[in-house]
Amino acid sequence: MPSHSMAPSAYRRRIDRPPHGRRRTARWRRTAFASALVTLIAGSALWAFGTATAHPETVSLLPDDAVPAVLTDPDSRPVELGLRFRTSEPVEAVALQVYLGPNNHGPHQATLWSGRGRPLARVQLGGAAGDGLRAVSLERPVRLEPGRSYVVSYTAPGGHYSTDEHFFDRSISNGPLSAGANAGVYSYRPGEFPRSTYRATNYQVDVVVRPAGPGEEPTTSPTQSDGAPPSSAPPSQSPGPSTSVSPSAPASSSTAPSTSPSSPTGAPTTSSPAPTSAPPAGGFPTRASAGLPDGWQPKRSVTGTYTISTPGAVVEDLRVTNGTINVTAKNVTLRRVQAVGSVIANYASATCATGLVIEDSEIVRGTAPTTDDAWPAVTSGGYTARNVLIDGVPEGFRAQGRSACGGVAIHDSYVRVVSPDVCTDWHGDGIQGYGGGALTVRKTVIDFVDTNNCGGTAPFFYPDQDNTSVDIDGLIVSGGGYPFRLGTPGTVRNLYVVDRSWVFGPLDVRCNLVTQWQAATATLNSAGQPVVVRNLPCTT
Template sequence: MAVIGFVAAAFGVVTQSFAGTAGAAEQAVSLWSDADVPGTVDVDDAQPVELGTRFRADRGGDVTGVRFYKSAANTGPHTGSLWEEDGTLLATVTFGGETASGWQNATFAAPVTIAADRFYVVSYHTTAGHYSADNNGFAQARDAGPLHAPASTPERPNGLYRYGSGGFPTSTWAATNYWVDVTFVPSAVTTPSASPSPSVSPPPTGGAFPDAGNTGVPDGVQLTPYTGSCSFRTDNQVIDGKIVDCADILVYARNVTFRNSVLNRAVMTNAADASVSVVDSEVRAGATTWAGVGGSNLTVLRSEITGGQHSVRCDGNCLVQDSYLHDQFNDPDSAFGYHNNAFLTNGGSGMVVRHNTLWCSPPDNAIGGGCTADLALFGDFAPVENVTVEDNYLHATPGGFCGSFGYNPGKAFGDNPTGVVVRGNVFGRGANGRCGGVGPTTSFLGTGAGNEWAANTWDDGGAVDPQ
């Protein structure tokens, strides 16, 4: 583990203002200024290591380079990198012309455009160790104008490291700030147009299936931070046009609605009569075994759900429509291999999954983890009853099947799924021509009361029959 045996320095939330003029060129900003100095400049650790900071920006713009604070013994060489939150490398640069110590700067060969309110990681690699670091530096968030480095949590840690020759840093220790920074030029401020009313906002038209371009927060919505309680206990509460950064988002009340918002945590109903709607929003559940949206009494409309072990997990009474469910989380370093699905129920009734793009995308890993299906109906804890799956696109998946439809006699309640209607869905063939690793479908009981299979096709034509 990185950084032990040095003085802990707790940082509060620090805010800097950077004024911008509409239409004017913006100046580069960073999380720390040149006057900021670590509490511990040199950690006596000579191992090669990659060190990083997780961050987001309120506005889109260009990341132009990487900064880090250098001790005199941290002789390098040094390389800087920018990553997507999933570990995709966006850019790298070698530092040159360094001073003996203090802040060092390197500029990418070309700026990297990033989106507003999405998390990224900036990092640098040192072959000599002797990095700067402060325990508990990310016990609270660091906010500097349009840039934000979130407080470290188990589900979204900050203050990241990886020993060795380099690569995406994912380990963390004591919410440590390793003093890695970014240079960012925000886009010019524009006056947002009026937000469309979700009640009249049309679903995707022309037969197109949902994707990142026609789900989520509508264009023109101006987002502001949500500052209320993360335990939602007021019936009929509406959260509109907000960025919700909570350790957990737990709904105890009836008819709570998140609209035109970005939710940077998983959402769960946490009482028998609780209900939640996620409308024209983006749920970025991140690295958690929670579902992106989970529980009973769920409504998801025109929204994009990423992260979480499953995108949506329904225990009963759910409507998921016109939404894009993809990029679930599976930890390859966990002690066991767990399974992913875009939509999952372990038993229940009263579910409608209509006109979505369902894509379970994590690859299989060496410990048995990976996708089960895009959509999985399992009678583990209750019978599967009255489930309608229609007009969806089931994307080719590395899992065994694209759809599993409830008939699993080996499960406690899996021998008699009823009212399972599967119609008008399109199955992507994928590279192997089968949609899933084994085939497109499994576990549909044609003789079950009220069960129906109709007009399900391949994306290149031809009928898909239940297996």
Template sequence: MASTHSSSDLESEPHRPSRLRFLVPGLLVAIAVPVVILTARGAEPTEPTESPVVPIAAEQPVRELKETSLWNPATTITPASYSDRAALELGTRFTVSAEGRIAGVRFFKAPGERGRHTGSLWNSRGVRLARVSFTAETRSGWQEARFAQSILVRPGQTYTISYHSDHGTYAGTRGDLTTAEPLTPATRRTGVFRYGASRFPDRWNPKNYTYYVDPIFQWWESTPRPNPGTPTPAVTPAVTPPAAPTPTVTVTLPAPDPSPTVTVTLTPKPSPTPTPTPTPTPTPTPTPTPTPTPSKSPTPKPENPVPAGGFPSAASTGVTPGTQLTVVNGDQTFATDGQVVTGKEFRGFVKVTGANITFKDCVFRGGTTNRTIPLFDSTRGRDTVVTDSEFAPANPSAGIDGAWTRNTQILRSEFRGSTDGIKAGSGTVIQDSYIHDLTWFASDPDQNGGPTHNDGVQSLAGETGVTLRHNTIDMSTTKDANAALQSSAPNTTVVDNLLDGGGCTLNFSHNGLSGALTGIRVNGNRFGRHSFFKCPILLSTRTTLAELTGNVFDDTGTAIPQPERHD
């Protein structure tokens, strides 16, 4: 519920002299008045003379400082609460339709949340404009902090108000957008977040959750008053002076001549409003018409925001609940650029050779084979996207992996039952996905007849630029698993993931490279304690980490040990 508050007790408009209060004193306006003629008894009238100019006050508009916020802190709300057990920044994106200032920040503190909090204001480029620490917090409910100096905001720009939590318990609700003109939440990507230290929150849930972070907006509003008409001066009666030897003088005022009406208009000089650069709307690519075939619905999954309840799980990944799937039998190759493929269950192996092909709400099941092959192969494609999909072989074997990729984004997808989850090649981004319960085999031809070496994600020498962001990769559910990530790919980034299992959970090796393995960044991850060797990270002797910060054990939040190092 929007809230608008009048703040008439505030002394002055920011950055204006304190003498300008809500009622501006009337300006003095010169208006001509009738001529006064003096006559003496027995004397001829003299020529008229001009009287002094008489000032008349014209009332001006009342200027009042207003304050508003998106949610009324006096109104009781009961949003759902979630615990991610990880430090994170949560925010709200907003715009204003009138120039004003952000005075501070509020956030709704979920029950069970604890620790210190800071609030921040950011511009659209991710520059922090102001920061404040919260003090005297209550156990739950709305908390408020004011910036040391209010910050100017203008129409046509998008800002983000946020707070940081070390504990990671927060309130969140799908939708619940409110408007308090001239303050408006962004209609898309309203609620944003980012894991780790306090940084610009630039990630969002596609279901448009709000996290109850509220800007305190102030602006000046003028209430116009009607300009007064031409004043009619009062007629001065005849004046009889006291008895004296001088003649009696009478002041006579003739009927007044019409006087001009003077109108005074105060026009404040507006501050220039920057014009936002429009974002071109991409032309949607046509969806091929499927051949009618029997359909089935996936097992319904409860909706779950991201972030919510920790990290991605079966509840927050995979096919969108309610999607009707069309079964496609046999192996398939997609070569036409720009295709969008939705709602398919592939009962064969899928290969991508075209560019800009998107798969959404699909299930990849594969077929029966003794070959070494993935359910989904995009190594010959370009700019492939897979979102809200599932990879689970119908007939697992030692040679079947979930996906082999290059230049591919995999978002909100689930991998289970294959030997390796993903063999990630150059330019692969894996985000908000869940890899778990891979299948172990006692005999694997690729291991010279030995048992499988299951990896959640594997990147081989010769690949580069792989990113793992906010995934759950749980290898503790797979017998004798090798690693959540086994990588020989330079410039690999591993950030904001929940990782567990394997001999060592992350294993970086320069094997297969002509030189050192460099450009590795491992930041803000949470680790389980189920690696065989009690080893969160293993580095080969010629592996160099570019960044290693904020990595902790999931159960206690304590820092993990320094990486082990050997070949």
């Protein structure tokens, strides 16, 4: 489970060398990289912004010769570190640059994003730890427009990045570029769009731009409106993955690192048979059919934490409100249990209560506002869910702790995750694996609902982040950037992606790892069953 471990720069008290004198004055300057990009006009040519010149100078936001106050942060977790900025005039981004301290080992990938998290350009930085300021030109210039927010970020796969806390206590500017307070952003999901902030920290990543003439066409064509930038308010808790959980207090659920949406190479080792229009025998569950039986009433109601410590216990007809169903014994069965504003957890003090079975039960939101630091509805591993309804909460099933817990099986269940009421850095999922064991899914539906443009990750998310494998036969997914994201080996059959429910595309899959593939886009009929629109090969 996520822990309360600190955000980037949270515990950086060790200083590798004395802090430099920060130069935060707004001034025009050329970047150290400029000489590799342009030919200087004779004499001491100045930036002529908006003026047509054969060799315009370049500019970036941060000083090229500044030395970070902390060269090596002790944080060793993989992390995405970035800078949110704007431009007051049309410019072209021509390079990205990062300060690489002595222990910031690569490979490093840098990304230029729109303000809403759409990748505009990506480059590999190259170089080695200790190189200092490292700049790499983009393959093609990217036009940036005034009045819009952008983010430049890079991945530090082994942490140990360089920082300056409180650098962005106030806004700064240089030429057309500016950054507001709390402009430094991060995410513990390497390769994904960073949104969180901490102590106005500067993570030493920057963009290099040159003037763009009025009326020029962008070199990349946006596919969606970028709108307003994400909120810069810090999350209420600092993200950070962990393999243990203390069910007595909620922890952040926005921590699991993830791979970025990408276009995997390769193809399935077997050909893709055409899916049938008929769902698996018995059909898929719906919101009305899943979970507790009609007319159910609890025999016992509890408010707060309810702990089950007897091995082999069978707990039936229980309602728990605003708490945690804390399973600490093995081979427990929860039958006809309702968790209202509550979660089910079987992993505490580094011990996993394996053999947990949850059946004919439901986990639903309570009356309190939901937040993006909510726990998953069910966690952590070594459990089987049959006919379970999860509805209205920001996080669904979590599979993790594979060495202590083992695999997870989800059968005949219905999940509707909904963006939180209080949203700063939501990374919600219907099913997510982070260090998860073998995952089995049968006849399950996941609906991903983002009601307030909060973001989230995906209905199904089992990437290459120490997960084992998947065996999927019967899964409907709807919503999210990519409704189905898979980066582990396994088999996928009877996968239905609700047609046009996605933001970026239907799939984000490492197809070369999938040994069997059968999928389609589909609509849902009045009975909630899929009707195939078109075959969906694993080629993205």
